[in-house]
Amino acid sequence: MQRPAYSNPAPAHSPPLHHPVPQHVSTVPQLRSPPPPSTSSQGYGYPQQGQQQPGGQQQPGYMHQNFGAGFINDPTAQMGFQVGKSAVMAGQEYMEQNFSRYVNVSALKHYFNVSNSYVASKLYIVLFPWWHRPWSRQQRLANNGQDGFYLPPREDINSPDMYIPIMAFVTYIVLSTLLAGVRGAFHPELLGITATTAFAVVIFEILGLKLGTYLLSISSESQLLDLVAYSGYKFVGIIVTLLLSEILNRTAFGTGGGGTGGWVGWTVFLYVFLANAFFLLRSLRYVLLPDTAQGGGAGSAASYTVARSQRNRRTQFLFVYSYVVQLVFMWLLSRQSADPKVVKA
Secondary structure (H helix, E strand, O other), rough: OOOOOOOOOOOOOOOOOOOOOOOOOOOOOOOOOOOOOOOOOOOOOOOOOOOOOOOOOOOOOOOOOOOOOOOOOOOOHHHHHHHHHHHHHHHHHHHHHOOOOOHHHHHHHHOOOOOHHHHHHHHHHHHHHOOOOOOOOOOEEEOOOEEEEEOOOOOOOOOOHHHHHHHHHHHHHHHHHHHHOOOOOOHHHHHHHHHHHHHHHHHHHHHHHHHHHHOOOOHHHHHHHHHHHOOOHHHHHHHHHHHHHHHHHOOOOOOOOOOOHHHHHHHHHHHHHHHHHHHHHHHHHHOOOOOOOHHHHOOOOOOOOOHHHHHHHHHHHHHHHHHHHHHHHHHHHHHHHHOHHHHHO
């Protein structure tokens, strides 16, 4: 029996694929930088269209160096600048009017009129006041020839300033935290605690000076600012105490750095305390105990009479403030930075 032969069927053909043909052809314009401007440019620094170089061809991708310079001359920009300037001046005037209620800004400028030579000489006098002469402040007569005023720190080495006290205050906070990190006792709260303690000491001392000026009948605002300026010079001695104590304890004596707790630290602290007390005693004498024979004319800055009883009270206040008060505050600030237990407490 013979099997029937089957013929292979014809292969099926798939329909042809038709790709979509775009109906609307869009062309992307070629972006080019504006051609170099000529002398008659208009707008915000853009040149006129259709300008060419001398060769007859435009230079593609070229941007002029004065691109945007026309914005400054635009009337809208000028009006914006005027509005901004008026707003800044109004805010500054508002701040000065409200700040002047509590602090005399013009008087404060006198205490920041310093120079590099003055700062160096003043620091030397604060640390080594034993041989300095004279201590009296210099005066200058006004145009009328009668009224006098004290010279600024730039022109008088004996004039108090507020630049050194403020810089010493900030340096004390930074140096205290730095030395704590060297000893391995740094923690994140140390910077805030040190700054708060130093600021509290300054505020408490200023309040004490304000009370003292009231009890001693010192009504002059310039004398109060002088006392505030003199109260900040103790930070110079504290910085020297912390720095020398740390260096000497680590190098010369090999104790591993004990801060101001060792005899080296106490020796340095005792010297800077006596130097600061002597400096304040000599300097404040011309603020609290003026010499009536020195002024000359009736309008002089120091020509007012101090009664004998009031002079005795001012002498006692000067001694207590220069020695007792400064000893307590300088010991507290030095101990605060030297002993990690005090800081953590």
